[in-house]
Amino acid sequence: MPERRRKKLGEEQLQRIIDLCKSIEERSTDPFLVDLDDVISIIRKYFPEWKSLDEFSLDAEAVNRLASVIKLQSDWVKHRSTSMYTDPFLLEEKIRKLNKDEIIDFFLKAWHPVIELEQISPYSLGKAIEYWQSLLPLDERWQKTQGIATDLGVTTREELTRQKILMEKAFTEELEALWEELKSKVGAEGRIRYWDFVGVDSYEETLQRAYLTSFLVTYGYATLEIYRLEEEMFIRPFEKPVSMVGKKQAVSVPVSISFEEWKKWKNHLQN
């Protein structure tokens, strides 16, 4: 059989398996209608034929659906072993044979209706009257609200910055300023200890610098050099931003900037 024809046949078979499993899941029919050995042998038979992503997706869906049917089979076996299991055909037969009075008689022996009362109390009546009296007539409530006129004024850039509506510098400006600072601090070695660069007098500012530094590395302005055994981490700036897209697999390096870490660094600096 030509390969194309064989593939088409395989796809049709997988689709049929998916539909069968789906109908069993949705219609709640007997999951043992699926012959597992047969279905698995079909999936296995066509598996070497698949080359494209779509074909593998179809294969994966068929396996996934089959797994759901196996779960249903397991649930079915568990249910059959409980005292609540009743043969549906037997019960259906019995129900069909019974007359209305007999069914009613049996149902009433197993039925214990809920007792529920609905009654208004003098307290809730009083509250309701109070509410009604305070309620404005509809024509008053639905009146269009007039806007309150206020004088127009002007604001300043400083005020907007203070309210965090505007930033002092654009993000890229801030990033480039930090890059320049990094370049000036590294000296002849061309690198600086990570904490010596991000660490400053206040913890909040340290956090801000660490946040921006992470972007310096992500955007290719600098790179991190990590010495795990020595537990040392350096940051090395590049002369020009280097794009890493497509060159190397990107990795994320989590760096803890906890308050304790910052204090440790500060104490170390003072000593």
Added chain:
Amino acid sequence: MEKPSAKLKRKALYSRKLKRAAHLLFYKRHRKPGVKGWELKQSLGSDYPKVLRLLDSYLERLDLQVNTVFEGEKPAKQPTLAQLDKARFYVTLRGTIPPKETKLCGWRIDDIAGLAMAIAYIISKKGKAPRDEVEELLRDKLPGWRVDINIDRYLRAGYLAEDENALLYLDWRTRAEVDEKALVDLLLGVESAKAT
């Protein structure tokens, strides 16, 4: 030994809690009747299971009971406090309704028979059955135009629930009111009862 005054105080405390529990359980506070365990805990304190036991024994004289419906399967052993907190509590009839009193519930005999058939059929199908199968079963004994109306009525009352695949399930009211095992046993025992 407990002092008489302490004993009296405790008695008065539980008497108040008993009244509060009765109010909470009898009067419908939400769309559905009944109260969740955590609501009772909030209102009565962490010893609410004890208060409910006291109320249950008091209601026995009136042929009523405090019925507990657990989330999911009924625990095989003594339920934990966490399971009780998530459970819903109702006051239901302890005994059963004699057939001549059935009309007091506001349901026609046909409606109750159809409900019994639907519930029994769904139980036999492991708790869910396609709506069209249930309709076909009811159509055997009820006029076609009533079948749809009746199923909608069972859905509205909370006896049955329906999902987007038109599968019918047993809903909260059936779990609260119907002793499913007793119903199936009675239905299955009908042949042998007739034979004897």
